Amino acid sequence: MFHNNLKIAWRSLKTNRMFSGINILGLSLGLAITIVLFLFISYERSFDKEYEHKEEIFRVLVQTDESYGKEILCTAPAAVAPAIKTDIPSVKKAARILKHGFGETAFVKVGNTNFLEKELYWCDPELFEIFNIKILEGRSYKELERPNTVALSQSTAKRYFGSEDPIGKTILVDNEDQLEVVGIFPDFASNSSISFNAIGSFSSTFAFKEPSWGNSSFETYVQLDPGASIATTELQMQSVLDKNVDKAGQWFSLTLQPLENVHLFSAGYVNSYSKHIGDISEIRNLTFLALLILLIACVNYMNLMTAKSQKRTKDVGINKTLGASSKSLVIRFYAETGLVTLISLFIGIGISALLLPAFNTITGMELEMSLLFRLEMLTGLVVFWLTTTLVAGSYPAFYLSKSSPNAALNPGSKGGKGVINLRKGLVVLQFAASVVLIVSVTVIYQQLEFMQQQKLGYEPENxxxxxxxxxxxxxxxxxxxxxxxxxxxxxxxxxxxxxxxxxxxxxxxxxxxxxxxxxxxxxxxxxxxxxxxxxxxxxxxxxxxxxxxxxxxxxxxxxxxxxxxxxxxxxxxxxxxxxxxxxxxxxxxxxxxxxxxxxxxxxxxxxxxxxxxxxxxxxxxxxxxxxxxxxxxxxxxxxxxxxxxxxxxxxxxxxxxxxxxxLYAQEHKTALMGLIFCVLAIFVACLGLFGLAAFTAEQRKKEIGVRKVLGASVLGITQMLSKDFLKLVLVAVTIAFPMAYWLMTNWLHDFAYRVTIGWTVFALAGILALFIALVTVSFQAISAARANPVKSLRTE
Incomplete structure (x- = not known):
């Protein structure tokens, strides 16, 4: 039985090649974008998961007062770590990190060879315990308690010394500091918030002997006792601050940030040492966008299926007259949908493999297609396939299969108004989202152009x-x-x-x-x-x-x-x-x-x-x-x-x-991604509009034939069919404009100097949406208007 359903499904796909091709294209594209986005989202959410005591690790943040703009600093004074470790019982370990030269590139000389090192940090040895960093070569991380010592990552040791054993050898930093190599540690994972090529002993720095409460330049991590109260620890940190700094000189307060929040919840913070800082709002937006694109692709499938529902209802009526049950028809329609979505899934995986390099270029990531074949992603693909099949096949499976044989065989019967209105509402939703994206991308590009043309007060050129x-x-x-x-x-x-x-x-x-x-x-x-x-x-x-x-x-x-x-x-x-x-x-x-x-x-x-x-x-x-x-x-x-x-x-x-x-790399990335998703959303929305136009033309085929026989022109029929859809787009525009204005006003608040959102942005978006809708609908409307009226008036 299942084999027969697949054969019938395959024949149906070959019979309606144009609609099958559009269905597969829409679903494949939706699935491809969803796969790429979820690879990115999965990677961003994987940061710092590998550390053994991750639930107990916190970063110390500095909240400045009004005189410093109420900024949140990711770096704390050097005196904080030893003070809170001594005075607060729940703090098991504390370690400071200082980027070499407060962020300057280090000049490293090994023998007669010069190297540029951007990832040299000076750290307390307890950092190795907090993050469970293994020593692959050398005796112990405690060797870093001695001044003028350094540990190197595996790749850095190979870069400096080649195949030689680096332990005991020395490197010269900035022609001043002679450091002995005492250990080799594994390279940090790309999804780690901390990442060092070289770790110098903190005891070599100016801040070791006389740690200050004023210079807030040291990223500080602590490990708390299991189950320790964060709120209580923060109150105790304030007591330590009161003990060491007069109230008049307290330009900051101290808080704790869980390690799991360091990557995604630090956007807007100052002085972070992380090479890659994520943004939880971006992740949430991309998650919503991925699900929306997948949903729109499924909606398009339903719309395109309804466009051919008139022929399918006759098929259903004949099968029901011959004794087919609703259950068997449901299985048959789901078999067809499952076949379409399975084909789309494989094509989507292929498209995502082609898109991934471009996505990596835009985002600056290094995502690999191999991530797709991990157990959780493969499980996700199966869920994708099942969900898409269930959602996309719901209309043909349940609505058509439940129609009575008499209604199905009656050529004059029509679907319920509620179903048609639902489909129209979904098209409105699609175009409203498209208009929001058009407005958003336009405003982002205006802001970028404004920043590029803004007079900076100095001349950076040349x-x-x-x-x-x-x-x-x-x-x-x-x-x-x-x-x-x-x-x-x-x-x-x-x-x-x-x-x-x-x-x-x-x-x-x-x-x-x-x-x-x-x-x-x-x-x-x-x-x-x-x-x-x-x-x-x-x-x-x-x-x-x-x-x-x-x-x-x-x-x-x-x-x-x-x-x-x-x-x-x-x-x-x-x-x-x-x-x-x-x-x-x-x-x-x-x-x-x-x-x-x-x-x-x-x-x-x-x-x-x-x-x-x-x-x-x-x-x-x-x-x-x-x-x-x-x-x-x-x-x-x-x-x-x-x-x-x-x-x-x-x-x-x-x-x-x-x-x-x-400094504006994130804005450029947002603009480019926004443009790509805008084009994609418009294309997918056009597929939905095309499907609804085809459905309407199918339903009104006899009306069009009568009008042509009575002398109606192709232009007149095209206008008749198009005006209803343009009304839908106007409704979408009306809904989208306030939402787009609110979203982009909030986005612009992140800039001290910004453009004003003018009416021309909305006029452009509205005209573009209407033009795209008109072209899409007119194609189908002209095709219906030019059809032979004799065929459309022929009865059974």
Whole structure:
């Protein structure tokens, strides 16, 4: 019996090849996108699952007060870990992590070979216990308690030493720190929130002997006793803070973040060391989208089945007259649907394999098709197939099979209004979703264009930052600057601690000695030439002095307009005044005032900023403005010049404009994914509309024949058939516009500088939706209008 049902199903597919092809295409595409999205969702939800004590591991977060913008920092002061481990009984272990140079690339020398290392961290040895990191070679992780020791990942050890045994050998970091290799650990999984190539002993750092409560630069993980209360522990952490920091100096509070939340619940947090930060809202949206696309594909199947229901009802009537039961017909229709969905599933898997590389490129992921063949994913595919079969086959299986033989054989009988209205409602839903996507993608692209065209207050084009972190000695750096200046394609050179687009030192700016709170200010140790090099607009005064004598303790600063507004001065009034900046030791003299500029992404409003000449931080970059059109030749000459002066460090550089683009990588990814899903949703919606148009044309075939016999034109019949569908699209547009406005208004709130959603966006989306619907419906309507009326009026 089952074999016969399959044979009948296969014959039915071959008989109606066009509709079968559309059915299979819609389902295959829906399943392919669903598979890819669920591979991504499954991967994102798998982060940090492999750690043995994951339920007991927490990251310490710092919640800043109003003077620091109420930001949540993923890094805590160095004094937090030892203090809470000593004073809070429920804290079993605590470990600090400091990224080398506060995020700078490390210059590693092994023998006579130079390496660039972006993943060197200084950590407490207890980190190995907390995360159960195994030592593959070497005696024990406790060797890292000794200063000037390091453990390497397997791949890093092979990169540095090849086939040699690395244990006991040394590496030179930044031409300053000689580190002994004491252990080899496995490479971290790609779905781990922590990932290190090299782990240096924390006892080698400045923060080990005198841990501070002020410098919040250390990612801190703790392991609590099983069953410990998080709320109680957080209250005890506040008591520890009260014990060590005066209330007046408490610019932050401490909270705990479960390890399972680190990856997906840290979007918007500051200073995370994770290479890849997920977003739970994105995961929820993609889950909903995957299910919606799958549902729409199933709805399309039902709509296309109803388009041929007139022929199928006769088939049902004949079978019922010959004694077929409703149950046998249900099995038969489900066999046909199951065959279609099974074919679609295999085609969908093939399409998903083709889509995966493009998806990886868009998202920056490294998903592999092999993930699909894990037990949970294979189980999911079976569930996909069963669910799709049950949902997509529900209408033909239950509605057609239950019709009476008399109604089925009566050519004038029609389906119930409720069923038709349901299908119309689903088409409205499809087009409403499509219009929301059209509006969303348009607004996202407008915001991206706005950010790209926004005047930043400085000129990042043709500006290059060359890393000098591995260079020791001021004289060598000055020689390098001199050699760069001698190149014809270089117009300006300056040294600085940082540049717009990366973090510099955070301090507090006070109005006067009585100002207890102050405001946050970013401070950048720079040369005098940096103002001219960045093309900043000097509003008043002058730049920093060209030369600062040894022993000169006077600190001079150039502030931005935001800083002097906080101080209550005009630019002209501020010049020559003394200002109190935390950590400078004494008041600094204001030499000049520059206009505000966007030193961070446009997600954040402009804050206070200062260029200064206090010798508190190293100038880690040489900034160059070049004028050559041939960038390949320019970079070759810059590299040659660097290597002629610096023989023991690798040449590393970044273009300032490319670095700024990196800040908006997530928005570019969202826009591209939105565009792809928008096109997909519109295509799938068009399939549904095509099916409903075919169904209506089938139902009104005799009416169309009568009208043609009475002289109706093809245009008139096309208009008659199309207007009802355009009404559905207008209803969809009416529903979609308020929803799209609400969604995109909320999305734009994440930007300090944003576009205004104008009426043209909605007009464009509405016109585009109507045009797509008109083209889709007209195709079927014209086909029906041009049909031979004799055939449509022929009776049984």
């Amino acid at each position: 500006t290059i930052a060359v890393t000098t972190g591995g260079i020791r000695g001021t004289s060598i750096k000055q020689t390098l600057v001199k050699e760069f200046k001698s190149l014809s394609m270089v117009s300006d050179v300056a040294m600085a601690q940082g540049f717009p687009g990366i973090s510099v030192s955070g301090r507090t700016l006070f109005k006067n000695e009585n100002d207890e709170n102050g405001t946050q200010i970013s401070t950048n140790h720079s040369d005098a030439q940096v103002i001219e090099l960045l093309k900043l607009n000097l509003l008043a005064g002058k730049t920093l002095p060209l030369v600062k004598q040894e022993g000169d303790t006077l600190v001079e600063v150039v502030l931005n307009k935001k800083a002097i507004e906080y101080l209550g001065y005009s630019p002209e009034e501020a010049v020559g005044k003394k200002v109190l900046i935390g950590g400078f030791g004494e008041k600094a003299r204001i030499m000049g005032v520059v206009d505000n500029f966007n030193y961070e992404s446009l997600h954040r409003p402009i804050g206070a900023y200062a260029f200064h000449n206090r010798r508190s931080e190293a100038k880690s970059f040489v900034l160059l403005r070049v004028k050559s059109a041939d960038l390949t030749d320019t970079m070759h000459q810059l590299k040659s010049t660097f290597e002629s002066v610096i023989t023991d460090a690798a040449f590393e550089y970044v273009f300032l404009d490319k670095n700024m683009e990196r």
